Amino acid sequence: MSPARRSPRRLALLGATGSIGRQVCDLVERNPERFRLHALIAGHDQAALDAAGRRHPGAHRLLAHPAVAEAVQDPDVDLVIVAAMGAAALAPTLAALEAGKDVAIATKEVLVMAGELVRERMRRHGTRLLPIDSEHSAIWQCLWGEQRESIGRLILTGSGGPFLRRPVDSLAAATVEEALAHPRWKMGPKITIDSATMMNKGLEIIEAHFLFDVEYDRIQVLVHPQSVVHSMVEFRDGSVKAQLGIPDMHLPIAVALSYPERIEAVVAPPDLAAIGRLDFEALDPGRFPAVALARDAGRRGGTATAVLNAANEEAVALFLEGRIGFNRVVGLVEAALSSMPGFGGHALEEVLSADAWARRHVRELASADRRASAGKLPA
């Protein structure tokens, strides 16, 4: 059957006003025969939500409140898209999976925080996660038609962000503006700071572990400044498959939304002759300690990754508020991981309490820093 004769896939979109959410809305507008927005859900920005709603008049509009679970579970929804910022996306993702919905997921924090729980819900309800993150979309595409046993390693590429070449001893003085100036991708502020610390790549290692069920030791990171090779899979026979494309999130979003079909002309293909060269280099662990920190948290398992995620969300928020320096972002995450009380299990209550503990702990450490630097620390 041709896609034009099939009824449009009905979408519930969490994070409708954000960077990913707006690109989902573009794709829906460009492909009305394929997609229809059934619900637009955002966090706080009513004006932006209303603006999106005017372009999709049939869609229900909701700001974050208890009815979000109902909206993603609506029988009229075929696919839920999760692109809300951070840990707030966990409950709606679980609600969608419990209602038997497939979820196209951009929000890596959900898997970092509660990957085991999400996988358990998928198994129990026979649902799937379709990756939107460009690296995971690339790996997913490289794996189509392959057998799990054939996988050797997953290779996640990363541009290295704005601080790839900056002298390491000047990073402590990096400003918010400098950290937000990503050389290749235009994204929301939290993921842009994660790209500057390369915690983003650390979170992606954990995301890849849960999406593709590959051990941490077999997930590598390679710096690739041009952001054209979005990631690769190395197979046991020595073959390597890569997925290439210009750095534009419309493409991985379209792959997830239209799977298993492909949409015509989502973006222009990369002009390799004009690009000329593709460079790769090993990650410098001294410059980017966040990657090893995240991998270690993944290996520790239990609630260590929930602590990693929550501590990082809080530390990034503090940096964006101008209350801590750039190097302290990863420093606070490390401090939280090294003093967390226990690793706990995978139950929702344990994940939520680890998340709450880490947020509190990071705020307390940052306040202590400020008191110390103001010379008011009690002797």
Ligand SMILES: NC(=O)c1ccc[n+]([C@@H]2O[C@H](COP(=O)([O-])OP(=O)(O)OC[C@H]3O[C@@H](n4cnc5c(N)ncnc54)[C@H](OP(=O)(O)O)[C@@H]3O)[C@@H](O)[C@H]2O)c1
């Ligand atoms: N941007 C990219 O290119 C990119 C690429 C790969 C992966 N991702 C991942 O995609 C996710 C979203 O990133 P982004 O860059 O699109 O972020 P963003 O531009 O900051 O947008 C965040 C969205 O989340 C919404 N939101 C916040 N709190 C919410 C809540 N409690 N309930 C429902 N919605 C809520 C915001 O709504 P309000 O504006 O109303 O607060 C906004 O629509 C992140 O996990 C990121 O890592 C993004």
